[in-house]
Structure formats: structure tokens, C-alpha cells
Amino acid sequence: xxxxxxxxxxxxxxxxxxxxxxxxLIAVARYLFGIGAISNLNDAYPWGMWISFDLxxxxxxxxGAFTTATAVYIVGLERFRPILRPAILTGFLxxxxxxxxxxxxxxxxERIWHLIIHWNPHSVMFEVGWCVMLYTTVxxxxxxxxxxxxxxxxxxxxxxHRITIVLVILGTLLSTLHQSSLGSLxxxxxxxxxxxxxxxxxxxxxxxxxxxxxxxxxxxxSHISARVLxxxxxxxxxxxxxxxxxxxxxxxxVLKVIDLTVSGKWxxxxxxxxxxxxxxxxxxxxxxxxxLFMRSKVRQNAQSSFGAGLLVVGGVxxxxxxxxxxxxNRSSDALYFPHWMEFAITLSIxxxxxxxxxxxxxxxxxxxxxxxxxxxx
Amino acid sequence: MAVKYxxxxxxxxxxxxxxxxxACKQWNDLPGEVTRNRGxxxxxxxxxxxxxxxxxxxxxxxxxxxxxxxxxxxxxxxxKPSCASVCPVGALYKTPEGPVVYDDTKxxxxxxxxxxCPFEIPTFDWHKGLLDQALIRKCNMCVDRVSNGLIPACAKxxxxxxxxFGERDKLIAQAEAQIRKSPDKxxxxxxxxxxVGGTSILYLSAIPFDQLGLxxxxxxxxxxxxxxxxxxxLPFAGAWGATLAGLALFFRLRNRGAEHxxxxxxxxx
Numbered sequence: 001x002x003x004x005x006x007x008x009x010x011x012x013x014x015x016x017x018x019x020x021x022x023x024x025l026i027a028v029a030r031y032l033f034g035i036g037a038i039s040n041l042n043d044a045y046p047w048g049m050w051i052s053f054d055l056x057x058x059x060x061x062x063x064g065a066f067t068t069a070t071a072v073y074i075v076g077l078e079r080f081r082p083i084l085r086p087a088i089l090t091g092f093l094x095x096x097x098x099x100x101x102x103x104x105x106x107x108x109x110e111r112i113w114h115l116i117i118h119w120n121p122h123s124v125m126f127e128v129g130w131c132v133m134l135y136t137t138v139x140x141x142x143x144x145x146x147x148x149x150x151x152x153x154x155x156x157x158x159x160x161h162r163i164t165i166v167l168v169i170l171g172t173l174l175s176t177l178h179q180s181s182l183g184s185l186x187x188x189x190x191x192x193x194x195x196x197x198x199x200x201x202x203x204x205x206x207x208x209x210x211x212x213x214x215x216x217x218x219x220x221x222s223h224i225s226a227r228v229l230x231x232x233x234x235x236x237x238x239x240x241x242x243x244x245x246x247x248x249x250x251x252x253x254v255l256k257v258i259d260l261t262v263s264g265k266w267x268x269x270x271x272x273x274x275x276x277x278x279x280x281x282x283x284x285x286x287x288x289x290x291x292l293f294m295r296s297k298v299r300q301n302a303q304s305s306f307g308a309g310l311l312v313v314g315g316v317x318x319x320x321x322x323x324x325x326x327x328x329n330r331s332s333d334a335l336y337f338p339h340w341m342e343f344a345i346t347l348s349i350x351x352x353x354x355x356x357x358x359x360x361x362x363x364x365x366x367x368x369x370x371x372x373x374x375x376x377x
Numbered sequence: 378m379a380v381k382y383x384x385x386x387x388x389x390x391x392x393x394x395x396x397x398x399x400a401c402k403q404w405n406d407l408p409g410e411v412t413r414n415r416g417x418x419x420x421x422x423x424x425x426x427x428x429x430x431x432x433x434x435x436x437x438x439x440x441x442x443x444x445x446x447x448x449x450x451x452x453x454x455x456x457k458p459s460c461a462s463v464c465p466v467g468a469l470y471k472t473p474e475g476p477v478v479y480d481d482t483k484x485x486x487x488x489x490x491x492x493x494c495p496f497e498i499p500t501f502d503w504h505k506g507l508l509d510q511a512l513i514r515k516c517n518m519c520v521d522r523v524s525n526g527l528i529p530a531c532a533k534x535x536x537x538x539x540x541x542f543g544e545r546d547k548l549i550a551q552a553e554a555q556i557r558k559s560p561d562k563x564x565x566x567x568x569x570x571x572x573v574g575g576t577s578i579l580y581l582s583a584i585p586f587d588q589l590g591l592x593x594x595x596x597x598x599x600x601x602x603x604x605x606x607x608x609x610x611l612p613f614a615g616a617w618g619a620t621l622a623g624l625a626l627f628f629r630l631r632n633r634g635a636e637h638x639x640x641x642x643x644x645x646x
Contacts, residue, residue, distance in 0.1 A: 002509045007533070030506070031507045032506045032507075032508075033503040033504065033506050034502065034503055034505045034506050034509070035501075035503055035511070036503025036504045037504060037506075041503065042503065043424065043491065043497075043500045043501065043503075044423070044497070045489035045494055046492055046501060047488060068441060073625065074624055074628065075624070076620060076626050076628040076629060076631075076632045088450035105500060106485055106486045106487060106514075107484070107486015107487070107488060107502075107511045107512065107513075108484060108485050108486040108510075108512075109458075109485075109486075109507075110507065111483075111484070111486075112485055113394060114466045114483055114485050115465060115466060116465035118467055118468070118483050119466075119467065120464055120465055121466035121607060122462050122463075122600075122604050123462065123463050123464055123465045123489070123607070123609055124463065124603050124606070124607060125463060125464075125465035125487055125489045126465040126466075126607075127607065127610060128465075129465050131401055132519045165625060168625075169618065169620075169622055169625060172621055173618045173621060177610065177614060181610075184603055184606050184607075185450055185489070185603075186598045187602045187603040187606060188406065188459060188462070188463050188489075188492075188493045188599060188602070188603040189492060189493055189599065190599055190602070191495060191592070191594070191599070192492075200602060203606065252402065270585060303566045305536060331497060331590075331592060332423060332497070334423075354609075363595065364474060
């Protein structure tokens with residue numbers, strides 16, 4: 001441990017770097033020998049954990065950026081400004097992580113730019129691709145003041161400052177389109193998504209759950225960063241933010257109940273293993289966090305609001321997995337469970353995200369923005 | 378207008394010789410696969426990047442009688458192909474002549490076509506790295522033969538005359554005439570006439586099609602809903618963008634008004 005001490009590297013950081021190195025090695029193997037060499041993906045399961053978790057969950061969990069930016073800039077709720085920058089950073093890193101995952105999962109990553117020149121406007125994936133490209137650009141611009149401030153670049157700061165409101169409106173618009181389009185992807189697979197989850201309202205469901213998980217993710221992430229980076233926690237502020245969660249989950253729940261009733265699908269809710277998952281998702285991850293966040297005691301208590309936030313996050317993850325993977329119907333009896341190298345790729349990308357967050361927190365004005373830089377002035 | 382071709386597969390004539398499976402590999406220059414006995418004559422067990430046409434051996438029971446049947450399993454060449462609808466770069470498309478073909482210079486390998494295909498046909502080169510250029514692979518109805526006046530390799534080779542290549546409309550008429558002529562021999566339906574908006578490949582069978590291994594599907598293309606949503610997307614984006622801008626302006630004016638009022642109050646007190 002003496003070498004580590006001398007280099008001032010904690011064991012945690014060492015594990016993160018080891019994961020990143022492992023991921024990089026596996027990625028090399030993927031580029032040399034193909035996706036089949038490092039994954040259990042097959043012709044019956046062309047999409048696996050990388051799409052279901054890294055992409056679908058990754059984008060949903062990055063929603064805190066647009067929900068917070070909307071609250072501060074569009075609705076003008078200035079009191080949320082202190083948590084804006086961490087939220088933007090989480091969103092930006094989230095999207096970058098999605099892109100890195102895509103560079104492993106895409107069959108021809110070197111051609112990703114084809115999305116720009118070859119168009120098929122009938123395809124939901126076309127919309128998804130454009131939303132990723134454009135919103136990542138918007139997030140980069142929303143993040144850029146932290147860099148400009150750090151180096152004291154006045155002119156670019158002034159320019160970003162001028163266009164912030166346009167960026168935020170664009171970001172909210174693109175996020176609405178992107179979050180919902182990830183649900184629309186599965187409108188093209190009516191027979192394959194489990195009936196309890198398949199619905200013409202999938203785009204709306206994906207959007208609503210993303211809006212609910214946005215603040216929840218900000219709460220969870222604030223708790224973690226407060227503990228790890230040993231900074232104060234904005235309990236009052238986060239408590240206020242949490243007030244937004246129950247109404248959104250409530251709308252989602254009511255729509256879901258009406259939808260299942262109108263389409264006459266309740267029979268599917270009492271049938272098989274997927275029915276059990278459905279109830280776990282609805283009771284444990286929608287109703288429970290909704291009820292918890294309705295109580296001010298929960299909202300104002302660091303531990304319990306962290307727990308309730310985790311439930312919302314877990315619910316979105318379970319929902320995306322149920323829609324796209326666990327409930328997936330195939331005619332063939334082929335099975336899929338992620339290969340350990342698939343997990344390794346996912347973990348290495350998360351590790352890179354954590355390291356990047358740590359670096360930004362250490363070297364850029366993340367938590368205490370100088371007032372010159374706050375673009376809303 | 379171009380003649381729209383198709384293929385009629387009369388599964389009651391198929392003898393399961395796999396001649397079409399081999400002819401397909403020959404014409405398309407596809408390698409063999411190392412397989413093992415899995416307790417079925419179907420070999421290899423499923424379509425793959427190396428096998429675009431497969432005879433599936435079906436042991437099943439109809440009306441209390443055991444039977445042995447065959448299914449020629451390959452791309453159905455839908456009239457409204459979901460693979461083409463969902464491909465973000467338009468690499469897959471339907472030719473006016475019938476074949477659904479693939480531009481391998483455009484594909485980015487997202488595999489949405491595989492996810493969306495109701496017949497689960499497209500396959501992927503799982504074991505090719507960057508240098509080997511992985512691609513989506515599937516039957517293309519021998520478009521290179523058809524466009525040169527030849528018939529597809531599978532149809533050409535079939536010794537039992539189970540595969541008839543021709544104009545889709547005439548094939549449907551022919552199939553329906555066959556059913557009328559021998560109603561005891563066939564299920565009274567031509568599979569592919571209306572499925573997901575119609576397919577270029579049509580089937581006649583002695584047993585119900587789902588028992589043969591063909592999926593039960595409606596008459597609308599599976600992508601009808603997603604295409605509709607895509608049509609609404611741009612107008613929705615315009616309206617939502619304008620609404621957001623309006624809201625931003627509204628809240629800004631309101632907050633400014635509130636600030637102003639607060640200042641006035643301060644002054645007067």
C-alpha cells in the first residue's frame with residue numbers, strides 16, 4: 001500500500017481504473033473478433049444488456065439534466081440553481097457513456113456518421129440517432145461554462161450566457177423526443193413485447209418515467225457525491241425537488257391502469273412470471289416511492305429520501321428491462337443471459353463515468369458556481 | 378410498372394431433400410456450418426449469417442395423426458417490410474420487382490431490422506471484427522439472378538417442384554385454384570397473401586400454418602403504429618418547441634413582475 005499512498009491513489013480509484021483497463025481490453029477483442037466473441041448476443045437476441053441497460057436506462061437516468069434545466073430556466077425556479085450544474089454534468093456524462101456503449105454494441109461503429117447522410121424518416125431509430133447527436137451537443141454547450149470559467153475565457157462565456165435559454169428550450173424539446181422515441185422503438189414489435197408492457201402509449205410511458213426519475217436521480221447522486229466528496233447536502237432543496245415525483249408517478253399509474261382496463265389485458269397480470277414482475281414494478285417501484293415522497297418527513301430526511309430515490313431509479317431500470325429483454329417473446333427457444341464480458345464492458349463504462357465526474361468535481365467549478373458565470377443573470 | 382415477382386412454396390410437395398438449402402449456399406457463396414446432432418433433422422438448427430435458406434423438419438400431430446412436415450424457412454420479402462421501415466439509414470429496401478434487398482455500404486449494424494422482423498429472418502455476422510466488416514445477412518430472392526432473367530437458385534434446383542417462381546398475383550390465383558381443385562389436401566388459405574400486408578413468398582400447407590412454424594400475424598404491417606408516430610413527430614416537435622418558448626417567456630415576465638412588485642413594496646414602506 002505504500003506505493004499507493006505515495007501516489008495518493010485510494011483503493012477505490014484503483015478498482016475504477018482496473019475496470020476501465022479491463023473494459024478497454026475487451027473492447028479490443030470485440031473489434032478484432034466480433035461482438036459474438038465477447039457477448040452472448042445471438043440472432044434470436046440481437047439486442048441484449050447493452051441496449052436494455054446501457055442505452056435505455058442510461059438515457060432515462062440522464063433525464064435529471066433536462067428536468068432541472070427546465071425548472072431553473074423555463075419555469076424560473078431559481079432556488080434550484082445550486083443543483084443545476086451537477087445535474088447537467090450527470091446528463092452530459094450519461095450521454096457520453098451511452099455513446100461509448102454504442103461504439104461497442106453497434107455492428108459497424110465506424111459508420112455511425114452514416115446517420116447524418118443516409119436518412120429514413122420512417123424509422124424511430126433515425127429519430128433516436130439524431131436526438132443522441134443533437135442533445136449531446138446541447139449538453140456539451142450547457143456544460144461548457146464550467147470549463148470557460150475555470151480558464152477565465154470571458155468571450156465564449158458571454159456567448160453561451162446569451163444563448164442559454166435557447167439551449168435549454170432545445171434541450172427540453174430534444175429530451176422529450178428522445179425519451180419518448182426510445183419507447184416508440186418497441187411500437188414496431190407488437191408481438192414481441194409482453195402484453196402487460198406493450199401499448200400505443202409506450203412513448204408517453206417512457207417520457208413520464210424519465211421525468212419522474214430525473215429528480216430522483218439528482219437526489220440519489222447528490223447523496224452519493226455529498227458523502228464521497230465530503231461536501232454539504234442540500235436537504236431542503238432536494239426535498240422541494242422530490243415534490244415533483246409523486247404527481248408524475250401518479251399520472252403514469254392512472255394511465256397504466258386505464259390502459260390495461262381499456263385494452264382488456266388484466267388477465268395477463270395474473271398468469272406467469274412476468275405478472276409477478278409487473279406487480280413488483282407497480283407496487284414496489286411506482287406506488288411505494290410515490291407514497292414515500294408524498295410525506296414531508298421522507299423528503300426532508302437524508303437517508304429515507306435517498307432510499308425512495310433509489311426505488312424510482314430501480315423502477316425505471318426494471319421497467320426498461322421488462323419491456324426490452326425479460327419480457328421479450330421469441331418463437332425460437334434460444335435463451336440469453338449476458339456474458340461476463342458484457343457486464344465488464346458496462347461496469348467499465350460506469351467506472352469511466354465516475355472517474356470523469358470526480359475529475360470535474362475536483363478541477364472545475366461544479367458545486368459553487370462563480371456568479372459571473374451563472375448564465376441566467 | 379414493373380412485374381412484381383414472388384414464390385409459391387407448396388409444402389405438400391416438399392420432400393425435405395435440402396436441395397434448395399444447398400443451392401442457396403452455392404449461389405451466394407456461403408460457407409458450411411459445423412453442427413451437432415440436436416435430435417432434429419433441421420440442420421443447422423436456425424438461420425444464420427451463413428445459412429439464408431433452411432428446411433425445417435416438423436414432427437407434429439393433426440387430428441390425432443402424427444405427421445412429418447417440412448417448412449422452407451427464408452425471408453418472406455414483405456410487401457411492406459418492417460426491416461426496411463425501421464432501418465435508420467435506409468440500408469434495407471423493397472425493390473419494385475419484389476425482393477427486399479440490402480445495401481451493405483450503408484448499414485451501421487444497429488440490428489433493429491432483426492428486432493422488428495415478425496418472421497425473425499435477418500441475421501448478423503457475430504464473429505466478424507472491424508476488419509472483416511460484419512453485416513446483416515438474409516435471403517435476397519437471388520436479386521442478381523432475377524434481374525438477369527434467371528429464377529432464384531432454390532426454385533431452380535427444387536426437384537419436387539415445390540417452389541414456383543413467378544408473378545405474385547398469378548401465383549396467388551394459381552394457389553387458390555389448387556386449393557379449390559384438391560380441398561382435402563390443403564388448408565383453405567394461402568399464407569402470405571394478406572399477412573402483415575402481404576408477402577412475396579406464399580405458402581400452401583396440409584396442416585395449419587402455425588403448426589408448421591409460421592407465426593400467426595394480422596393483416597396490417599407490424600410497423601403501422603411506429604410509422605404513424607414518426608409522421609406526428611415533426612408537427613409535435615414544432616408545437617412543443619413553441620409551447621416551451623411561450624412558457625419560458627410567460628414565467629420570465631411573471632417573475633419579473635413579481636420582483637418589480639416586491640421592489641415597489643420595499644420603496645413604499
